[in-house]
Amino acid sequence: METTAHEAPFRPPADRVGFLLSQVGAFASTRFAERLAELDVQPSDVGLLRMIAVEPGLSQQSLARKLGVVPSRVVALVDALERKELVTRTRSTTDRRTHELHLADRGRDVMAQMRRIGREHEDDLVAELSQEERQTLGRLLARIAAAHELDPEVHPGYRASRG
Amino acid sequence: METTAHEAPFRPPADRVGFLLSQVGAFASTRFAERLAELDVQPSDVGLLRMIAVEPGLSQQSLARKLGVVPSRVVALVDALERKELVTRTRSTTDRRTHELHLADRGRDVMAQMRRIGREHEDDLVAELSQEERQTLGRLLARIAAAHELDPEVHPGYRASRG
DNA sequence: TATTGTTATACTCTATAACTATA
DNA sequence: TATAGTTATAGAGTATAACAATA
Numbered sequence: 001m002e003t004t005a006h007e008a009p010f011r012p013p014a015d016r017v018g019f020l021l022s023q024v025g026a027f028a029s030t031r032f033a034e035r036l037a038e039l040d041v042q043p044s045d046v047g048l049l050r051m052i053a054v055e056p057g058l059s060q061q062s063l064a065r066k067l068g069v070v071p072s073r074v075v076a077l078v079d080a081l082e083r084k085e086l087v088t089r090t091r092s093t094t095d096r097r098t099h100e101l102h103l104a105d106r107g108r109d110v111m112a113q114m115r116r117i118g119r120e121h122e123d124d125l126v127a128e129l130s131q132e133e134r135q136t137l138g139r140l141l142a143r144i145a146a147a148h149e150l151d152p153e154v155h156p157g158y159r160a161s162r163g
Numbered sequence: 164m165e166t167t168a169h170e171a172p173f174r175p176p177a178d179r180v181g182f183l184l185s186q187v188g189a190f191a192s193t194r195f196a197e198r199l200a201e202l203d204v205q206p207s208d209v210g211l212l213r214m215i216a217v218e219p220g221l222s223q224q225s226l227a228r229k230l231g232v233v234p235s236r237v238v239a240l241v242d243a244l245e246r247k248e249l250v251t252r253t254r255s256t257t258d259r260r261t262h263e264l265h266l267a268d269r270g271r272d273v274m275a276q277m278r279r280i281g282r283e284h285e286d287d288l289v290a291e292l293s294q295e296e297r298q299t300l301g302r303l304l305a306r307i308a309a310a311h312e313l314d315p316e317v318h319p320g321y322r323a324s325r326g
Numbered sequence: 327t328a329t330t331g332t333t334a335t336a337c338t339c340t341a342t343a344a345c346t347a348t349a
Numbered sequence: 350t351a352t353a354g355t356t357a358t359a360g361a362g363t364a365t366a367a368c369a370a371t372a
Binding site: 007008012017022026146147148153155156 | 175178179180182185186188192195213285289292297298299300303305307309310315316318
């Protein structure tokens with residue numbers, strides 16, 4: 001069965017899971033970034049704030065290792081968050097080379113807002129699906145993530161996927 | 164129920180579909196880009212080649228409109244593909260302002276390879292799932308894509324989602 | 327000597343706007 | 350005048366390597 005030159009051949013969704021994952025995932029990321037703009041926060045800030053909330057006082061080096069980014073990048077990211085008064089840097093008294101990172105009061109507020117925005121984002125994204133279908137989708141995605149050893153806490157970003 | 168400071172709270176997959184979609188989607192994109200490198204082709208080239216294959220002779224302007232990118236970017240993209248002898252630019256005889264884009268022989272070869280790589284990518288990505296589960300996942304994703312009016316032919320890229 | 331954080335630098339990607347040649 | 354393609358330029362984002370302070 002042929003298709004004419006101007007018609008793309010139809011492919012069933014089961015044969016396009018790779019494309020659909022990539023496309024819908026990109027859409028989810030973009031939409032989330034747009035919602036975050038309301039808080040004057042970027043997607044890259046989210047992981048940072050969450051890490052600092054989970055483990056207050058950690059150093060920039062350990063943060064860099066946890067997130068899988070280069071230490072010099074953490075400098076720029078923390079600079080921005082400190083400027084917005086979301087996190088604080090304080091020199092450690094036991095090792096004056098290191099900076100202890102903590103959430104500032106405004107940082108805690110923003111994290112609460114982030115959770116609200118996350119729920120709204122989620123609801124909008126899968127509005128089309130029933131509760132049961134959302135569960136099914138979540139479980140299938142979690143299994144794929146686990147099979148490829150993706151960290152449930154860390155979003156890899158999109159370093160090699162531009163275009 | 165509380166969690167200790169160093170432990171992230173557990174959230175069921177159904178409440179993390181947004182994160183999982185974004186994370187698995189990014190992984191899919193990155194992995195696909197790595198596989199494409201074997202052909203010396205970038206993710207951004209794929210859509211271009213497919214459009215030119217589907218509609219040979221189209222102009223750079225219409226290509227830009229179809230892909231939703233700015234014309235000056237098409238120049239750079241086509242430059243690269245022409246340098247690798249995957250596409251040809253020929254001045255139109257009816258309107259000498261426009262360039263007609265066609266696949267070169269090597270471009271047709273590369274597209275065949277791309278289809279093979281796409282299948283391998285697909286199989287590896289969802290290796291964890293049964294045939295039935297792949298269908299389920301594909302259908303759920305296709306419904307989400309349709310609900311948000313994503314074009315089945317065009318990948319939006321990751322313009323606003325960095326970090 | 328080794329490590330933490332920082333800065334300097336360079337490179338990539340991309341959009342905007344000015345430019346040219348054709349219509 | 351308007352349009353197709355191109356080029357020049359500038360900005361964002363990021364990695365690498367050199368550096369100062371501290372251990």
